[in-house]
Amino acid sequence: MNPQTGPGRSTRTTLAVIASDADVSMATVSKVLNGRPGVAHETRDRVQSLLLAHGYLKPGSERTVAPLIEIVFNELEDGWSLELLRGSEEVVRENGMSLVVTKSGDRHTPAADWIDGVVKRRPFGVILVLSDVADEQKRRLRRRNIPFVLVDPSGEPAADVPSIGSANWSGGVLATNHLISLGHRDIGVIAGPQDVTNARARLSGFRAAMADAGIPVREELIVPGNYHIDSGLEGGLQLLSNPRPPTAIFATNDLQALGVYEAARSKGIVVPDDLSVVGYDDVHFSAWAGPPLTTIHNPLAEMAAEAARLLIRFRNENQLDSIRRDLATSLVLRKSTAGVRERAER
Amino acid sequence: MNPQTGPGRSTRTTLAVIASDADVSMATVSKVLNGRPGVAHETRDRVQSLLLAHGYLKPGSERTVAPLIEIVFNELEDGWSLELLRGSEEVVRENGMSLVVTKSGDRHTPAADWIDGVVKRRPFGVILVLSDVADEQKRRLRRRNIPFVLVDPSGEPAADVPSIGSANWSGGVLATNHLISLGHRDIGVIAGPQDVTNARARLSGFRAAMADAGIPVREELIVPGNYHIDSGLEGGLQLLSNPRPPTAIFATNDLQALGVYEAARSKGIVVPDDLSVVGYDDVHFSAWAGPPLTTIHNPLAEMAAEAARLLIRFRNENQLDSIRRDLATSLVLRKSTAGVRERAER
The missing domain is CATH 1.10.260 (434 Repressor (Amino-terminal Domain))
Known part of the structure; x- marks a missing residue:
């Protein structure tokens, strides 16, 4: 031969x-x-x-596949990054491969030079977290037959890009309906970065639930955030300084909820007696916040695990395009929310 | 040629x-x-x-070095795992390589089959976190010229094993002296797992500081923990149920401190007014606990970065054995500690 x-x-x-x-x-x-x-x-x-x-491919371009699956983050942030790592590492290891972790670029796309490294490493496949890929990067990955999956994509991925997301809009509805069911009408929102799809979807879910319940949204109670703790603190302080402050805040992620906690503490406002707070993501430490945080479970580990499984299936069946899947979200009741009447009785 | x-x-x-x-x-x-x-x-x-x-080495055993540095954890735990990842990923990336993340084995040594994978992957070097290596593993890594460094080793590594640790004993002294300086004498400790060196060193630092100050240690106020949140909760409940409860608790890591917070909340005990709490590690979320946690800064990211730099230096200078370095720790003052008199005045 x-x-x-x-x-x-x-x-x-x-x-x-x-x-x-x-x-x-x-x-x-x-x-x-x-x-x-x-x-x-x-x-x-x-x-x-x-x-x-026969010399049609140059030696060195023979495209040996390394037993590596690569996960690319735009930031390594507490809580959710680790959940994604855990989920993918387990599947990768069970399949006799190793997980390469890369931090690259900004919130949206991997840095331009990242692709050179990937092509050199020839991984089995690539998991891109909170990212989209530029057309040129897509083309280079495809040319080398390196499959990729977006996890929790920041934009609307092109139809030919497989992605695993979660039901962010439904999560926003669940969080808001929970607060409404407790009697809250003056509900504040720390919105996430609105150039990220999941943040837009969560806010949109909030609006839909309010509309469904016939409760007018007080636009001045919707403040911007960047999904980091400090923007939760800043937004929380802004909301709690309103002459008619909200009785509940939907923080749209758990880190921002921790910031809201700190804002409340600094003003002597007790959660949940004076203020209900709902987070989003259900990262590990949210169960141990003071008080334990009621939040929306975002199946982060499962999303990353599913992405790894997709890549493995691609190698076996050579079919990956046009897969688009959203995993379900659910409400996790803990101790940061209470009925609005308790507050009126103060 | x-x-x-x-x-x-x-x-x-x-x-x-x-x-x-x-x-x-x-x-x-x-x-x-x-x-x-x-x-x-x-x-x-x-x-x-x-x-x-000339056939003295079999093809395929030519020991090509892959541009990968491998970091091995025994568990991917919130807070500290991510700090170590961040620190090593940055140095690895700056040096044009990639970071492989592996979870392996129990608290002490990587699983036996892990070594087969490493030998196949031929990484540039290996960072072992909270681990020791078995003699056979050491021998196989050396035979293949794969350098390794222990980070925060769980035991006393052999003299020929390079390691990067931190000043755990000094950290224990710093934490305890801080509480003593606030007037606390009845100080409880949630000890970490005593088969791990850093946990033994922190507890030993506590004892040394108490002895230096001439304060007798109440042995019944030293309870065991496993560095996870739930053991902080359990130990905290045990301590706070004591007929003469401690006025301060040294939790020996931040996760256990969060557990103590929850124990205090469940008993209506206010931190820091009724109870001072000091953590250890200074992971990201400790600044955002309720109240923000006074803790000992453990330079985790820097330890992992230094380990990666050592591996790179080894490849350049081919000298690694007998390196043993402990980075400094320091007290981070936040809002979880207060003078003991405030409690007496209740």
């Missing part, structure tokens, strides 16, 4: 000969040569070997 | 010829063949190529 041993042969080989040797169609050879999907993994390997041997 | 082109040569090659070809001593060839340290990186590469070409 070493075509180099046939002297002179290289001069007469053509793609047609390779197709014949590999027992595949010309179209398949062309797909492999151009890194297009739609070729079974074993077939691709066979054709690639022939292309390499 | 392709010795295979010299026909018949393979029959007369010996290690002496390789030494001559590589312009090194026989001893050096022998070191490389047996994976012993003490050979400059470039020289090693040159000798390995020759050994490989």
Whole structure:
């Protein structure tokens, strides 16, 4: 099987000969040569070997797959980053591979030079967290047959980009309905970054639930945040300084909820007696906040695990495009919310 | 430089010829063949190529170094795991490499099969967190010239194992002296797992500070913990149920401190008015606990960064053995401690 041993042969080989040797169609050879999907993994390997041997692929570009799955974060932030790591690491390890962790770029897309590293590392697949990929990056990954999945994508991914998200809009509705059911009408929101899809969806869920209940939204009680603790503190202080402050705050993530806690403490406002707070994400420490935080469970570990499983399935079945899945969210009742009447009775 | 082109040569090659070809001593060839340290990186590469070409090393065992640094955790736990990841990821990335994250084994040593994976991956180096390595694992890593560094080792590492730790005993002294300076004498301790060196050192620092101040230690106020939140809750409840409860608790890590907070809340005890609490580690969320936690800063990110730098230095200078370094710890004053008199005045 070493075509180099046939002297002179290289001069007469053509793609047609390779197709014949590999027992595949010309179209398949062309797909492999151009890194297009739609070729079974074993077939691709066979054709690639022939292309390499005949000089159609340069040595070193033989596309050996390393037993690595790469997870790319735009930031390594407490709580949710670790949940995603945990979920993916477990699946990756169970499948005899290793997890590469990369921090890259800004909130939206990996840095331009990141792609060079990926191409060199030739991982089994790539999990992109809270990211989108530029068309050029997409093209380079595809050309090298490196599958990728977006987790919790920050924008609306293109139709040909597989992604795993969660039901953020429903989560926003659940959080708001819970507060409404406790009698709250003056509900504040620390909105997340509105260039991120999940933040827009959570806020939109809030508005939908309020509209459904026929409660007017007080727009001055919706303040911006960036999903970090300090913006929860800042937004919380702003809301609690309102002459008619909210009786409840939907913090839209757990870190911002911790910031709201601190804002309340600094003003001598007791959660939940004077102020109900609902977080979002259900990261580990939210159960241990003071008081334990009522929040929306975001299946972060499961999302990352599912992304890893998708990549593995892609390698086996060579089909990944057009997958788009949202996992369910749910309300986790703890101790940071209470009926609004308790406050009126003060 | 392709010795295979010299026909018949393979029959007369010996290690002496390789030494001559590589312009090194026989001893050096022998070191490389047996994976012993003490050979400059470039020289090693040159000798390995020759050994490989002459059949002294099997193809596939040519020990190509992958641009990966591997960090091994025994658990991926909130707060401190992420600090270590952040610190190492940054240095690894700045040096054009990638970080592999592995969860393996129990608290002390990586699982036996982990080593097979490492040997296959041929990483640039390995950072072992809260771990020791078995002699057999050590031997296999050395044979393949894969350098490793322990971070915050759980036992006393052997003299030939490089490690980066921090000043845990001093941290225990600092925490205790702070409480003593506020007038506390009845000080409780949630001790960490006593089979882990840093936990023993922190407790020992507590005892030393108490002895220095001439304050007798009430042994019934020292309760066991496992560094997780729930053991802080359990231990906190036990301490606060004592007929003469402590006026202050040294929780020995931040997670246990959060558990103590919850124990205090459940008993209507206010921190810091009724009870002072000092944590340990200074993980990100400790600044945002209710109230913000006074704690000992443990330079976790810096420890992991330093470990990564050591591995890189090893590859450049080929000298790593016998390095043992402890980074400094310091007291971070926040709002969870107060003078004991305030309590007496209740």
